[in-house]
Amino acid sequence: MSHFSYRDGVLHAESIPLSRVAEEFGTPTYVYSKAALLQNFAAYADACQGRDALVCYAMKANSNLAILDLLAREGAGFDIVSGGELLRVIAAGGDPDKVIFSGVGKTEAEMRLALEKGILCFNVESIPELHRLNEVAAGMGKRAPVSLRVNPNVDAKTHPYIATGLKANKFGVAFDDALATYRAAASLPNLDVVGIDCHIGSQLLDDAPLLEALDKLIELIDTLDAEGIHIHHLDIGGGVGVDYGAPGDKPPVPVGDYLGRLFARIDAWRAARHDGRAVKVIFEPGRSIVANTGVLVTKVEFLKPGAEKNFAIIDAAMNDMMRPTLYGAWMDMKPVVPREGEKAVYDVVGPVCESGDWLAKERELAVEPGDLLAMMSAGAYGMTMASNYNTRGRAAEIMVDGEQVHVIRQRENPADLFALESMLK
Numbered sequence: 001m002s003h004f005s006y007r008d009g010v011l012h013a014e015s016i017p018l019s020r021v022a023e024e025f026g027t028p029t030y031v032y033s034k035a036a037l038l039q040n041f042a043a044y045a046d047a048c049q050g051r052d053a054l055v056c057y058a059m060k061a062n063s064n065l066a067i068l069d070l071l072a073r074e075g076a077g078f079d080i081v082s083g084g085e086l087l088r089v090i091a092a093g094g095d096p097d098k099v100i101f102s103g104v105g106k107t108e109a110e111m112r113l114a115l116e117k118g119i120l121c122f123n124v125e126s127i128p129e130l131h132r133l134n135e136v137a138a139g140m141g142k143r144a145p146v147s148l149r150v151n152p153n154v155d156a157k158t159h160p161y162i163a164t165g166l167k168a169n170k171f172g173v174a175f176d177d178a179l180a181t182y183r184a185a186a187s188l189p190n191l192d193v194v195g196i197d198c199h200i201g202s203q204l205l206d207d208a209p210l211l212e213a214l215d216k217l218i219e220l221i222d223t224l225d226a227e228g229i230h231i232h233h234l235d236i237g238g239g240v241g242v243d244y245g246a247p248g249d250k251p252p253v254p255v256g257d258y259l260g261r262l263f264a265r266i267d268a269w270r271a272a273r274h275d276g277r278a279v280k281v282i283f284e285p286g287r288s289i290v291a292n293t294g295v296l297v298t299k300v301e302f303l304k305p306g307a308e309k310n311f312a313i314i315d316a317a318m319n320d321m322m323r324p325t326l327y328g329a330w331m332d333m334k335p336v337v338p339r340e341g342e343k344a345v346y347d348v349v350g351p352v353c354e355s356g357d358w359l360a361k362e363r364e365l366a367v368e369p370g371d372l373l374a375m376m377s378a379g380a381y382g383m384t385m386a387s388n389y390n391t392r393g394r395a396a397e398i399m400v401d402g403e404q405v406h407v408i409r410q411r412e413n414p415a416d417l418f419a420l421e422s423m424l425k
């Protein structure tokens with residue numbers, strides 16, 4: 001069920017008209033639905049019911065403290081990629097014990113912080129990283145729990161910038177090198193080898209590549225067992241896509257169906273193993289938890305008819321939402337208050353001084369200056385990828401909970417943007 005729908009001719013977030021949010025808080029503004037967030041998390045939690053499984057929300061998708069807090073209360077762990085993200089988890093009351101640390105370039109300081117806080121696992125991506133982690137842990141008199149991110153060389157069939165599981169990508173340890181890398185990890189005195197993980201890409205519409213990756217990890221776990229290296233958890237990464245409604249796109253596989261198939265394979269494998277030993281399953285979903293929980297509300301400033309194209313110039317820009325220009329992503333633009341009248345085809349563009357500053361192309365819209373538009377499914381990789389380009393303050397973030405409206409991030413003022421700068425003395 002969508003928590004963004006038209007009532008009395010106005011697009012609402014739960015019970016709140018988006019026009020009211022715009023009036024009260026201005027535009028551009030991200031508006032989230034708490035019910036949508038909880039519903040998306042529940043799709044994972046329900047499918048994991050009664051199993052040894054942990055959902056580590058990939059907070060790079062949206063790291064607002066309110067969102068982290070709500071998910072932590074539901075029992076979520078977190079997939080982090082920086083020391084900054086770990087500090088956010090802690091600030092939001094999340095448990096470091098449920099945190100896994102991904103990423104190819106962890107610094108010594110980040111490793112130290114994560115060891116101090118006692119995270120669940122480091123997802124290590126290379127031999128030099130293993131050595132660095134071993135040294136940092138030794139210096140602290142600790143042992144670091146590690147999992148190796150294995151690159152299963154599976155084609156995720158998604159945009160090349162967000163496919164990560166192919167040989168050509170910078171991520172993970174090549175499948176063929178995995179055994180040797182595990183041996184190296186097991187030989188280091190301050191590391192505990194506990195897991196195996198992969199992440200093959202984002203916005204996957206089909207689960208076949210994920211299940212193919214799972215089969216490869218399972219095969220490797222059996223090989224490692226024979227070597228005396230016992231894996232306690234299997235982390236399959238994130239990746240289930242969402243329905244952006246792009247023309248011609250097929251709907252993504254429902255989360256429950258994917259998890260059902262994944263657990264069925266794991267159960268069959270366990271049943272076939274002589275010792276029947278359990279392996280904890282970890283997921284790192286980002287987009288499927290938050291994308292359709294948020295919209296970006298923006299105002300049309302001007303209409304600019306052109307010889308070749310008509311432009312609708314809005315007050316949101318590429319700095320607020322990078323996805324269209326960075327990936328050519330198609331995101332739906334809905335009028336907040338649909339009007340009668342003739343439609344025209346517009347490129348919806350922002351005020352930033354770049355031709356790449358567009359949010360939607362060739363959309364049929366009936367709009368006038370002053371109208372509000374809502375960019376749909378903007379809750380993932382929207383605000384977290386926003387920048388201050390052109391000295392534009394980042395948008396406000398609002399969360400709706402039924403009839404209540406909460407400001408979960410204030411709009412940035414221009415003065416905030418240069419507060420850390422100084423002139424030569």
Ligand code: LLP
Pocket residue numbers: 058061079102103162199201202203204237238239240284285286287288323327380381
């Ligand atoms: N785990 C790891 C190690 C990842 O790198 C990612 C995403 C995830 C989990 C979460 O994947 P998800 O469930 O969200 O598909 N900015 C791009 C997406 C980049 C994804 C990067 N990694 C976009 O807006 O489409």
